[in-house]
Structure formats: structure tokens, C-alpha cells
Amino acid sequence: MTDNIMHVIDLRGRNLSRADLLKAMPRADMGTHEATELVLPILEDVRKRGAAALRDFEERFDHVRPIDLRVPKQRLQEALEALDPKVREAIEESVHRCRAVSASQVPSGFHTDLADGARVSERWIPIERVGLYVPGGKAVYPSSVIMNVVPAQTAGVESLAIATPPSKSSAEGLPDPTIMATCAILGVDEVYAVGGAQAIAMFAYGAAGSEEQDGEILCDPVDKITGPGNIFVATAKSLVSGVVGIDAVAGPTEIAILADSSANPEYLAADLIGQAEHDELAGSVLITDDESQIQKVQDSLNARVPRTEHSERVHTSLSGSQSGIILTDGLKQSIAAANAYAAEHLEIQTSDPDSAISHIRNAGAIFRGPYSPVPLGDYMSGSNHVLPTGGTARFASGLGVHTFMKPVEVIEYDEEGLKALADKINTFAVSEDLPGHGECVLTRFVDDPYDKQSLQEQERKAGLL
16 A cells, blocks of 8 residues: 555644644744855855856856856847747736736825825835846746736836846856746846845845946845745845845745535645645645545545656655645634645635635635636736745735835825824823924924923913913
8 A cells, every 4th residue: 555645634623722723734944044054155245246256156056157147138039039939928928917917906095184284195106126036946937027027017116127047058157048038028128147145135235247248337236125035045035134125035835725525636636736846845735624535635646746747856845744634623623724824825625615715814825716726826817926935924915016115104284284283292292201302393383392481371372272
């Protein structure tokens, strides 16, 4: 008999506290302490030596020394011209759908009139310059180009730069041709053949040129960095946060599937494998209250895993501590487990998906029903696939137009509007031992706000009391 691939976490009959439930969830060991020790010197070297350090690190980590760290525009166009027409059609369809959803996400400003001459407004302002990281490594992700660029463009970001590792097949150190072609389709021509933590350093600090083709400045610093990456990219983003804004510190990708007896075990197995294909640390979690379903899924995995192309990677992921099958007492406990796990991707495959969805509080994105699998969202649904991982969906959301904008309040009071509040503001300020705050306001209405003995009389004469 073939051993089952995934381990089972049995929650039945257990009265779990919130802390116990969170602890019971399968998670990947990120190893962030070790990554920090490796990443800090990279950040510092790029900050000091710019393009020279970038070339050294590309040679060390990606085993190629790029001639052009910034990809020449004509190479982007050449990649587009050489792109397989069917792949181009798929990319353009994905772009079209993502633009449609992004257009609906643009936030509207508002104003609130609190009294005559007292208005507070809010404006949404695009971030000026953004660095978008597109991972390489085990796979090629033109989809991540789309998911980062389209909402940024929709938000009105004026300056977009993309960094992505050089392709292993390029002797010149150029990025993957499909990545370059996607950049060309989207009209982005500032593209760097730089990967890993060194790309994050380049975005955060900028980079001076070191060779003639770089120019004096290879890359100007950005205001915010977005996009997924491996543990070194995630750690680098965490370390530069504060110097620049970041979208999130992303960990390994993950899926949770909330299922009941109505779910098709073959679909469940295929969807678990699909996520496990990303990375040995990827998390694939099935949450079900149907004990008989578990062996059906295990049997399907045993049959399917050896036949998929990346079977060794998939097996490592599914059998790891970050993956598992959670067996519950019923739908209520299944939902509690799903909310505790707070999956990046949460599929709902139950007989009444809408009822289950109404009780979900924590998920990066929810995929409703058997015909909304995660790869639909990865490529073509119009939603964004850059989502919170590692349980951070309890407090964070996925990438969207809002990621690339910032709300700014505009306070607009006229003389009468401020006058009506002047005494209250002064009282509040004095209670906080910040009398200068009150004096700042009172100066506009009384002769001498610093004469505390006569201040009440001055306020009375000015009509503030």
C-alpha cells in the first residue's frame, strides 16, 4: 500500500482557544534570522557601490554578469515581436481583465461639512515612483508583471521601474523574453536585469552607474516597492521598510480549501498539487469535516503526484509541515480553522458556498465553487494574485489600486469655523500641557494669548465664550 502524502491534523472533539487554534495551523519555517544576516551586507554594499555591486551579486547569485543592468528599450520590443502569438493573446486578455477590475477600484475623494465654514476633505494621490519586483527562480512570472503594473498605472503612478532576475539562458544577462515582452505590452520601458535582495537595495537607495552604458545614475530611488519574492527578497523588503514603503513581507505561497462531502476529491487533489508546484515551502491545506473524503483525496494525490512534471517539488511541499489535512467536527469548526489559517488563497467547495463565505473574515482572496480554482486568479480572472501570506490576511489585503495611492486629508476652516472651536481647542491643548497649541489658535482672535490672567476676558470680548 502506498503511504499517504499529507499528514492529518484532527481537531475533532477539541475545545480550542483562539491561541490553540492559531498554533494548530500548519506553517512554513521562514528562517528569517539567517536570511537577515545574509541580506544586510548586500543592502549596504549596493547602497555604497551601486551598479558595481549589482553586477557582482548577479554574477554570484544568478551566475551571469549582465552587460546592461537596465534592459535597452529595443530588446523589449524585440522580445515582443518574437513572442508566440498564442501567449501574447493570453497575456493581453489577462491585461484587459485586470484593467477592468482595477478601474473599478479607484477610490473616490469625499468631503464632510461639520458646520458653517468647517470642512474636511480627502484626496487620493498616486505615489510618484514605484519599484515593482518580479520573481524568477523556479518559474517565469509574466503574470506578476501584469498584477503589479496594471493597478499602478490605473492609480496614476507616473514612474514605474521593474526589476527581475536575468534568465539562466541569456549569455548577456537579459531577463526572460516573456517577461520583457509583457513589459513592452504594458508600455513599461524601465526594466532592470537585477534579482534578489540586491534589486530591493537598488530600489530603496538608488544606484550610481559603474560602466559607460549605465550613465551617471543607473536607477533613481523609489517611494514604494511591491511584488512577491523568495525569503531573501522578503527579508530585504522588511529591512528597507521605512526608507521606502512596501506592500508586504511575503512568505511562501499557500492555499486552503474549505470542503464538505459535496466536494469532488479529484478537484481537491488537483488544486492542492497546483499550489504545491510553486515551491518546496508552499503550503497546501485541506479543511474538511468529511472523514471519508480524506482517503479519497490521499489516493488521488498518490496517483497524480508522480505524473505531474514537478513531482519531486510537489511531494516535498505536500508532505512538509506547512501542508496538511485538517479534520473538523463540522462546518462551523471548519470555518473557524479557515479564519485562523487566513490563507493567501481560500477555495470554498461546499454545498452552500455563499453561507460559508459570509462567515469568512480572513483570506487574501476567496475562490467560490468548484469552477473558480486558484489558477484562474493567478492568470485571468481580473483579480490580483499578489496576496498576503503566512496568516497576514488577518490584517492585510492583496495588491490593488489602493496600494499605489495614499489618502490625504484637506482641512479647510474659515474664520467663523475656527472661532467656534477656539476655546475648546485651547482647553484641550492646556490639558495636554501643550499651551502653545492653544496660543496658536487664540492668536487669531485675541490680542495677547500669553497673558493668562486676562485671557478669559479677552476670549469673552472676542466672542469665543
